[in-house]
Amino acid sequence: MPGGGVDQGLGLTSSDAGAIDTRKVYIPGILTFFVYTVLLTFDFDAYAPWIYRKMANYTNLSRGEFAALGVRRILGYLKETGLVATFFVPGHTAEHFPEETGMIRDAGHEIASHGYLHEPPEGLTEEEERHVLDRGMTALKNAVNVRPKGYRSPSWALTKHTMTMLQQRGYIYDSSLMSTDYTPYIPALYEEALDDGRVVKGPLSNMAELPVSWSLDDYPHFEYSRLQGAIQPGLRSVNEVFENWSLDFDYMVRMYDEGVYVLTMHPEVIGRGHRMILLERLIGHIRGNGRAKSQGLEFARCADAAKRYLDGWGVTHNEATG
Helix, strand or coil: CCCCCCCCCCCEEEECCCCCCCCCCCCCCCCCCCEEEEEEECCCCCCCCHCCCCCHHHHHHHHHHHHHHHHHHHHHHHHHHCCCCCEEHHHHHHHCCCCHHHHHHHHCCEEEEECCCCCCCCHCCCHHHHHHHHHHHHHHHHHHHCCCCCCHHHCCCCCCCCHHHHHHHCCCCCCCCCCCCCCCEECCCCCCEECCCEECCCCCCEECCCCCCHHHHHHHHHEEEEECCEECCCCCCHHHHHHHHHHHHHHHHHHCCCCEEEEEEHHHHHHHHHEEEECCCCCCCHHHHHHHHHHEEEEHHHHHHHHHHHHHHHCCCCCCCC
């Protein structure tokens, strides 16, 4: 829909964003990008998930520690190829790996919020969730002097309070929801199922949602984990995953005139040798897509993409500074 001012699904223009019935709908659709935007994102979890899950034996901690090596490999590749990315960093990681976290900042990549100890919000009380969010932000500020503009929920598990907390703290985007795949949207402040089964939504937020998908996440494909009562087998072939990821990009380019492609990776996962080669192959495939090149192709930081989307819709957002 490049150049159009109307979302064909809702019949809205950007000037209508504040006037619609926010109890019933959210705004998908018009991107105002006019290009294909690739968002390379890395969740620098390190030790945090193992500690939070009470699985922090010596071996699992070493698995988390590998993330530091993975970050260095990823940063080298991004520098070599001239790409930018977003790293979602738990506060605990910034405290324990300040050198690598500082390297991310100094290379010009975005550092965004990912809780403190990788605590899924759905397992917290409202007050605990607020404390965890603030603790993570404080850790990023103290460790690398960064105030994040974006947030990704650990385990992609928002509560009905999360969006309001983010908005109050000046965040301009979240990247934890799955209502669309290639189109950002303005999410409701909450969505919940009532006891009688009805699903209700709150008013619109003033943030952008950069949608995610488990199929575009390296962790379930590759990482072997023994959890309580279950095993996540992982260890998929890179050829299988390359096919999935490349076809998702190709479909966007075939069916849409613009869009965002959000890839979620973890340094301790994608940073293994054969998977780094997978990432190289994928980037080569994306850059080699003829239609994408002719229409316009870019790699962007999440905050830049979110701000462009919000500005394109005329959505007022209280972006935090300092």
